[in-house]
Every structure is written in C-alpha cells, then in structure tokens.
Amino acid sequence: MRVLFWSLTALVFVPLALSIARGMAYDGSWRDAPRHSAGLAPDPAGTPEAVVQIYTARAFSWRGYVATHPWIIVKRSGAARFTRYEVVGWGGGQALKVDYALPDGMWFGAEPSIMAEYRGAGVDPLIDRIEAAVATYPFKDQYRSWPGPNSNTFLAHVAREVPELRLDIPANAIGKDYRAWDAPVAMAPSGTGVQVSLFGLTGVTLGIEEGVEVNVLGLNFGLDILRPALRVPGLGRIGFPEDVSRRPEMAID
Template sequence: MAVRAYWRLASVCLWVGLVLGTQGAQAQQNATRNWATAPRHSSGQAPDPRRFVDQAVVQVYAAPTYGWRGNFAVHPWIIYKREGQTAYTRYDVVGWRAPQVVQRNYAIPDGLWYGSHPELLVDHRGSGVEAMIDQIETAVASYPYVDQYRSYPGPNSNTFLAHIGREVPALQLDLPPNAIGKDYRPLSRPVGMSPSGSGVQVSVWGLLGLSVGLQEGLELNVLGLNFGIDLNTPALRLPFLGRVGMRDTPAPHSDRAEAGG
C-alpha cells in the first residue's frame, strides 16, 4: 500500500510539473511574441507589382485577429494597384487608430496580421479592374463609420469590407461567416443588400438577421454567430470554423493565367 501511495504521489508531482512547465513555456513564448514582436512579413501571395507593372490588381485578404479573438473572428483588408503602378494601396479599419479608424497603407499589402497568415478571398487582375478600382475608392470615401469602432457587434474592420462589397458587386466578395461585424446594420436601415452585393439582407445591428445571396448562399445570424450553407461553391458556413467545404477564391481568368496567378 505504501508503495502504491508513493507512486501515486510521484505521478501527481510529475503531472503538476509538466503542467507548470508547459504554462511557463507558453508564458515565455507570449512574452517574446506579443503584438509588438509578432511577425508581419509578406505572405508571398500578392503579385510582384514591379514584375506586373502593366497589370491592374485587386485582392482582398482576411486573417485571424490578434490574441484570443483570433479563435472566432478575422480581420480583412483590401489592396489594389492600377496599370503602370509599381506599389499597392492598402485599406483596412484599425480600431486602435481611433478616431481615424480607416487606415491607408497601415501595413504591407499581403503581410501576416500580427503573426496570423492571411487567406486570399478575392483576386481580380487585368481587364475591367481599373473601373473596379474607381468604385472601390468611391466606396472607401463613402464609408459612414470613419470615426467609430466596436469589436462586437460592429462597426469594425469587417463592417468596412462589407460596405465595399455592397458598393462594388463586381468584387464578388464573400466574407467568411466568422467575419464578425460584416452583418452590422443600423436600426434605421435593417434591410438592404447582402455584404457581397449579390443578394438581400435583413439584420438588426448584426445581432439577428438573415442573408440570401449568390455569393454567401443562405446564412442565419444569431448574436453575431453565423450558420448557413453556400451553394455557389458548396460548403457549410459555421461560427468559429468559417467555411467548411470547397475553397471560395474566384477561379483565375485568362489574364490571371497569363500572369502566372
């Protein structure tokens, strides 16, 4: 009995040591990988603007937000360049830059978002993109919440990209279901276009609503959590997980194929 008690005590001590050691390693990693030191280098997804100087490009990215919120929410942004330009313009909403939350060139075009690798949501290149860029710039200028920011339920960075998607349907922007804030609508306008600009939406502050559209399919929003099904490119739309199914990035057209995209 004494031997058994000894081994039980030893096992408990070993388990506690492992737990404390793991927590210590995690704490040390968190101390060395805070927001100021988190990697923000290029993900290598944006076409080299100098190599493709004669091609207009529009792309939209989304990456898990920094910290614990990254488990269930994303941060999106849009980049573009016109024909003849050798650098991208980037726009996103950054809450800690209030009262001017709409930021131009806050970070590198396709960079990691404080350590999180971005997903490419939209990729348009070549013919017709110049006109799209005109519409994007108009949409950025007309964003109604330039001095407002709330992580939940909005307006936030996802509200900003949803506004651009509604104003520029040619983007075919399908923000993922875990883009909390994309469904934010004021009480004065609960009905309107869906965030992709391809359907209709009824939403109260982004807390309760329904969207039906060509890009987003059928999506129900309950307290900012979205559940639905996408039939355009078959997939389930789930909170926390995002899309579960076929990849939704638009297929390359001839201009993209020529560019090696």
C-alpha cells in the same frame, strides 16, 4: 427534436473549439508578432497590369478565436506600388487606415489568405469604384469589435457598393452583418441577394453567393449552395473552397 438540438449544438461549438485550438498557436505580444510579407501579392514593379486583392486573416489575440480581419489592396495599371485600405481599432486617428501595413503582411502573427483577386484589363475602373466606396464608408471614426462597426463592416460596405466583386465574406467575419438602426434591410454583401440584420446581433442573409446564413448574437451558420459547404462560426467554412481568382471581365459586366 433531441437529434436536431444536438446537431445544431455541434454545428456551433465544434467549429468554435477547433478555431480556438488553432488560434492558440501564437501566444506572444503584439509588439513582437510577425508582420512580414506573406509572399501572396505580386511584385508591383514587375506586374504592369492592374490588380485587386482582398485578404483576410485571423484577428489578433482572443478575437482570433471567433473573428477575422480583412483588408483590400489595389494597384492601377503601370503603378509601382499597392495601396492598402482597412479599418483598425487602435493606433490613434480615424479607424479607416491607408497603408497601415505591408500589402500582404502577416496580421500580427496570423498568415493571411486571399478572398478574391482581379487582374488585367477592366480592373482599373473597378479600382475607381472601390476607392469611391472607401470614401463613402459611414463609420470612419468608429470601431467596436462586437457586433460592429469594425473592419468586416468596412469590407461589407465596399462589397455592397461594388457588387461586381460578388464577394462572399466568410461566416466568421464578425461585424460584416452590422447595420445601422434605421437601415436593417440591405443588399447582401455579395450583391446577389438580400440581408436583414438588427445591429449585427440577429438576422438572416439569402444570396446566390452566400447561400443561406443565420446570425445569432454575431455568430453565423448556414449553408452555401453554389459551392457546397457549411458556413460555421470560428472556422468560417467547411466544404468546397471558394473561387478566389476572378476573370477581369467579370468586374465590368
């Protein structure tokens, strides 16, 4: 029992300590934090095919020690620009924002990474479904950093409504497990399993994409079996990387 206790303690606190150390790399103000392009999105003018990219970046300030901020960008076939969707907790107006920043912009000093990407034939219908899911997000005027609803709650909603994405949202995306009091049981965000969650404070997720993940006070840890890795607070994942680039035909199976 002692070995189990210290193993679980290390599983939670070591990744958190490493995440805090990484998050302290930028200590400036939000006013002068870099928000330029990270160079991850293709040039829309030179890309005739349809594109969907889903991004995540370390949240700003102390929130970045334990949490991430995601967003979605879409471009239909032949379109000359991307449209960006996300939920933001400041800036006035409703929390759901459209084109709040550059499609692949740095998130207040944090470099984003691509969680999933679809391109080519069959992606235009996928964009239709994503935009329909954005329109039905139930917390457009609400934002709470912990335990939600927040930007990760928004992404989880879109993922559930569009299970073709098979989106595995990382363990450090605090808010992804937030559920309203009258709907504690739902499909896992990836659409490949089931989730039971009480206000995002405690619960469990079982899915082909997610593996097994336990939520305790918004901190998640577990085991990804499909692509072997530990799911941990702060860092999100330790192990084999996710498959970011998806075949377009997967989106319309």
